[in-house]
Amino acid sequence: MSINYKDVDEMDNKKVLLTIFGGTGDLAQRKLYPSLFRLYLKGQLKESFAVIGTARRPWTNNTYREVVQKAVASLAQTPEQAATFASHFYYQSHNVNDTEHYVALRDLADQLDEQYQLAGNRLFYLAMSPNFFGTIVHHLESQGMITTDGYHRVIIEKPFGTDYNSAETLNAEITDVFSETEIYRIDHYLGKEMIQNISAIRFANNIFESQWNNRYIANVQINIAEDLGVEERGGYYDKSGALKDMVQNHILQVLSLLAMEPPIEFSEKGIRQEKIKALEAIRIYKEDEVKEHFVRGQYAAGKRNDQTFASYREEENVAADSQTETFVAGKFYIDNFRWSGVPFYIRTGKRLTEKGTRINIVFKQVPVNVFKTSINEPCEQQSLEPNVLTIYIQPTEGFSLSLNGKEVGNGFDMHPVKLDYRNSSEILENTPEAYEKLLLDALNGDGTNFTHWDEVAQSWRIVDVIRHAWDHSTAEFPNYAAGSMGPKEADELLEKDGFKWIWSPDVWYRERGLLD
Template sequence: MEVVSGMQNEKVALFIIFGGSGDLARRKLYPSLFRLYQKGYLSRHFAVIGTARRPWENDYYRQIVVDSLNDIQATDEQIAEFAGHFYYQSHDVTNAAHYTVLKKLADTLDQKYQLQHNRIYYLAMSPNFFGTIAKHLKSEQILTTAGFNRLIIEKPFGHDYESAAELNQQIRASFEEDQIYRIDHYLGKEMVQNIAAIRFGNNIIESLWNNRYIDNIQITLSEALGVEERAGYYESAGAMRDMVQNHISQIATLLAMEPPVSFSARDIRHEKIKVLRSLHIDTPEEAQHNFVRGQYGPAVIDGQRLEGYREANNVASDSKTETYVAGKMEFENYRWAGVPFYVRTGKRLAKKETRVDIVYKQLPTNIFKAAQDDNKLGHNILTIFIEPTEGFSLRVNAKRLGQGFATRPVDLNFRHSAAATGNSPEAYERLLLDAMNGDSTNFTHWDELSQTWKFADVVEKVWSENTPTDFPNYASGSMGPKAADELLARDGRHWIFSAQPK
């Protein structure tokens, strides 16, 4: 475990978590805060107020926090000391009087723990209440003037561009843009953050990172599980809004952006926004041609029946919601003109795998073709493995052992060890620490969101006007609908990652 000098690195802040009784708080926020506590980033000068409508007492709430840490190795004394910094307030976010009580508790804890009026507001609840909460935080004077005020908000940030713009306007009435931290947990993943190091830290990579040498880039976010308990949410979102508009678009942006002037939040954000301005917004006809949607059906694998999406709780028996998306993104700038970014994501696929495959162009001539069985050299491919394994590989062509000069593809591999990844900070842990440090590098700016919503809205509108008649169109445990393979085959290409059904 990483050990830091407590006093030198200790962060001072009051966390107010709206939705403190919810699943996100229990699964992600409390364990992440505790890991920061174990490492010394949080020590004596922090406190947490959890709010929700339930009429809990402090002791009951603290037991909820303790129970959320069951999978973390720690002493009972350490856990008890940590949980002692947590306080609960039953709270109706629409009731202004409740904010008066919240302000009194916040001010009391500020004095008790010497928090220097630093406050982080985490909205771990329905986005329907984001604007209301932001409004009352300002009107009831919970925002401080002496310390910092930072607002962390979860997706979904709107349902389309129009609703996202309205929500942004509501929040900006109380918070400045540099106080808003729109969290995308994929930006906290080790190998997503490694994209910058691989690109900008290696001349051999960056000098070939353009349309002269790269044929196409493929981004795969494949999930083996179905929608599970998120079915109700998924019915209103679908894979495009849940994964493509945010996570996949952010990864594509990091791959496509120009080198920043410095590795600072401002300069990185500038380049991300600039490249997103070059993202081609499809016409309806192009969207129809460039995007494929799917929905998983039932299957029997190894004698076990897997239910189809329409059989899940809170899902309509004739649901038209997509659980799979494959498509093509294009950046219309000097570096990337003519290079397609193929993206895909889906539920209940053959294997859990998040990766990026950068496929380089073939050599203009093959001097070994007389010695080749198939008269072809394979593409060089740089693969960035994001999860469940973390690392990267480079596929090159090498001579086969023995007589002659027949070649074969060879992968030069690097993988982080299980011990290393086990001690690596979890995504929420990284992002919470970034927010405490005031570092917005790995958070999403409104100008980024506005562009990705405009891109996704065209596809969503086309789909809303053309009801699918073939759902479900892929079996659980497969790699998605056949149309996704045909999408690349039309361009004379194929998906690099292909997992066989279990």
């Protein structure tokens, strides 16, 4: 794998001590260590940085460094390069509830601060269960680990609470120690290249910004589809479900970027203020309205393209009578001047037809359709497809715009034409991974692509009503076959409004007999 890296100015070199709670975990090995290594290769991290990994396992520094080297092996130009990088990593066996362990951690931190000349800059990454967040931050304070001269910041992984009340309690524990400006609540979707491109497409192109309102847009569709099941996450997922796992964070964050007003200036403060306003304008349904506007599903056994899949209830660590949803489709309304009356449809789920994240902006039809099936005779009008702006987030990146054009030849038959741009494989290969971008933002003290407490709080207020309504009723699960795009009620949700899902990969498979 070849990656083109350019040197950065010495002033961009970050001096920091990064302490990772949960340093032996899957997240650290799959995402954090490769992302830190990319920053190292680009010169953002040079000699003046050190990493402490902490967890319960009784590892040595050598064991830890071997794990780090293995995690970055595919990115390293030579084994020696990986070893040099890993030499900055130190391991501290740690019990988060044991005060004496924080004393040892503080002593190691002070030693490394002096050894690497880190100027007292400390970044703490809590890659652990939220149950430990309050305990950890209070021990960091009481044992004097955040009294150095440099900055002190904490990165927190989702889930941030399980409902509004638990999130509020968790936030109170953390803000007892760190100020809001020092807290970086990570949502890796905000680090994705095309999510960040939403603002560029909107605000840098008058053709879209001038029509980004209810006069011209009929509906907006946000899809985050996964073709995999819950895999080894059955125990966690059965206590969470698609609503909390995807809608409360990723989907509502994307929706706020699409719906926000143009900021006065493109800055952390300006963007955050407008995102919060957009979230606060989302209509919060009454519990008896949830059934009308939201659909939940759970996958049954299914078959696609000669592959057979077990049902959700047959997955490991999932209850045989589970009522956990693996699919959510719904309709949000934003009650403000710009978006009044425009439905924002969302759809996400496990074991769907294809993996993909994409946004469809569906524009209204022309006021008068002058095109008829025959020019010379009075007859019915030709049907016109809507103009659709599609933003492809993953696995492909880019955007397309569908238009109606004339077919080549005699007559005046209309057919859809797509103007399409996709990032090349070379660009994709050299695009910074989401965690790399977000770690660099945290090192720079830039919270633009992290979630503010006000965003988290409002997201939970919106989602809690839906969750409570579902908790008070029993669903008829399973209700969609693995490999499909969800239950038929998700299609009916749009059909009753006169719309349809723009992205329908299941149609292609069914036309070829590859999907039941």
